[in-house]
Amino acid sequence: MSGRNAGIAERMQGAFAINVSDAAASRHQANISEAIRSVDVVAPSRIPRWRMRVPALVAATVVVLPIGAALAAESATPGDVLYPVKRIVEPAVAIFNEDIIAAHRVDELARIVGDPVEFDRIPAAVSDARDAVSTLPPGHELRTEFRAIADRVGRRNAQDRPTTDVPQDEDRSPVDGQSRPAEPYVPPAPDPTEDGRRGDGDVPHTSVPDTTVPGTTDTTVVRHDVPPATSDTRPPPVDEAPRDEPSPVRDHDGSFGDTTTDGTTRPRTDR
Amino acid sequence: MSEYPELDRLVDGIRRRSDDAFTDVYTLTSGGLASFAYSMLRDRRLAEDAVQQAFLELVRSAHTIKGDGRSLRAWLFKSVRFNCLDEIRRRSRRPESLMAEAPDSSVVADELELTEIDPVLERALAELTERQRTLIALRHVVGLSGAEVATVMEMTRPAAYAATERAERRLRKLIEGVESNGSATSPSMKKVEDKR
Known part of the structure; x- marks a missing residue:
């Protein structure tokens, strides 16, 4: 205690230094002993606090993670990391909403068709969607939607066919321009349940675009789901195809095909 | 070992809720605790109650006490301080009518032997x-x-x-x-x- 504060200490102790009276001290000690006897003597847990929280964390993870993954997978498309989760969850959701699977497949197809990057996934998506909508009753709006998308795919496929500067008996690979034997092209068949020409409710087979293996120089063109040609189906005129959409077929340099004088797009053939 | 060797020896007994350890700690610390409480409350009876309350809280929290005698002493002073602050808050909230009904302060001072x-x-x-x-x-x-x-x-x-x-x-x-x-x-x- 410094000298200048000695006065303060002396004054403060003189004013406030007290002792608990004997009566109060006896009463206090009796009350403390009573409290010691009555307190619930619970041995302190030797388990660290963080370890006591582990079960709660695990339980929360088990509950929260699957729900979060299922919700996040709702908008997944084929090829996404969460797409398998979506396929696993679907049957459970379908108990409450029978159309959900078909709705998902058609929605995925629509999104894939709109994205040129997903070009190589279109055939599988069309196949899945066709299987899914086949379970729906004739005239269902998802059938109509599927047919519209399938038509669009078919028209785009027709657009990507070689035109005047390519020999008629050959088809050129959109990848490297190498010739290969031509295959007969079959356009998508219209939905018979919608136009009344067929009433059996079957979903028509649809032509899907030729694809090549991305990132390789393999010139093999794979044709998916090409049904046999029928007499009443014809390829839609090239002029009817929408001109504002680029061809999903890309060259090696990532560009789309050349645009011809009539506005259609065809693969490059100058290599 | 802290500057309070007697308390150092009693800390373990406090953790085990030994009656003797509590008695000894009370004897060693009650004077300082009561003086501190009295300086805050200016009421001897309330100051003693604050000290008792601190020890009853120590009984409940005995197993959480860590460190040596110095830590135990600081724990008790902190507890008394909070008890006094609670009492001061209670006083400030007390309605004027109740204050008016309180006994005459000179009588209370005589009964409790308040220090001038x-x-x-x-x-x-x-x-x-x-x-x-x-x-x-x-x-x-x-x-x-x-x-x-x-x-x-x-x-x-x-x-x-x-x-x-x-x-x-x-x-x-x-x-x-x-x-x-x-x-x-x-x-x-x-x-x-x-x-x-």
């Missing part, structure tokens, strides 16, 4: 904040070290030193002012004078 406080000191202390009064009491009534004051007040050590230094300087100045003028210079001092 140095009027100069009382007027000077009335000018300090609650926190400054607590710091002065811990330092000069109980005689805690700066580090112990920091623990009880839940401050850092430099902050506790600085705050205590400021409170001491202000108290010295106030005491000098009261002694030289002999009259109150501020509203709170006038209030103390009016009460007298």
Whole structure:
């Protein structure tokens, strides 16, 4: 205690230094002993606090993670990391909403068709969607939607066919321009349940675009789901195809095909 | 081993809720605790109750006490401080009507043998904040070290030193002012004078 504060200490102790009276001290000690006897003597847990929280964390993870993954997978498309989760969850959701699977497949197809990057996934998506909508009753709006998308795919496929500067008996690979034997092209068949020409409710087979293996120089063109040609189906005129959409077929340099004088797009053939 | 070797030996008994250990700790610390509580409450009976309350809380929390005798002592002072602050808050909330019904203070003073406080000191202390009064009491009534004051007040050590230094300087100045003028210079001092 410094000298200048000695006065303060002396004054403060003189004013406030007290002792608990004997009566109060006896009463206090009796009350403390009573409290010691009555307190619930619970041995302190030797388990660290963080370890006591582990079960709660695990339980929360088990509950929260699957729900979060299922919700996040709702908008997944084929090829996404969460797409398998979506396929696993679907049957459970379908108990409450029978159309959900078909709705998902058609929605995925629509999104894939709109994205040129997903070009190589279109055939599988069309196949899945066709299987899914086949379970729906004739005239269902998802059938109509599927047919519209399938038509669009078919028209785009027709657009990507070689035109005047390519020999008629050959088809050129959109990848490297190498010739290969031509295959007969079959356009998508219209939905018979919608136009009344067929009433059996079957979903028509649809032509899907030729694809090549991305990132390789393999010139093999794979044709998916090409049904046999029928007499009443014809390829839609090239002029009817929408001109504002680029061809999903890309060259090696990532560009789309050349645009011809009539506005259609065809693969490059100058290599 | 801390500067309180007797308390150091009793800490283990406190953790085990030994009756003898509690009795010994009470004997060793009750005087300082009661003085500190009295400096805050100015009521001997309430000060004693605050000390008892601190020990009853220690019984409940005995297994959580860590460290040595110094830590145990700081724990008790902190508990008494909180009990006193609760009591001060209760007092401030008490309606005026109940205050009016309270017995005459001179009668209470006779019953409880209240110490007559140095009027100069009382007027000077009335000018300090609650926190400054607590710091002065811990330092000069109980005689805690700066580090112990920091623990009880839940401050850092430099902050506790600085705050205590400021409170001491202000108290010295106030005491000098009261002694030289002999009259109150501020509203709170006038209030103390009016009460007298």
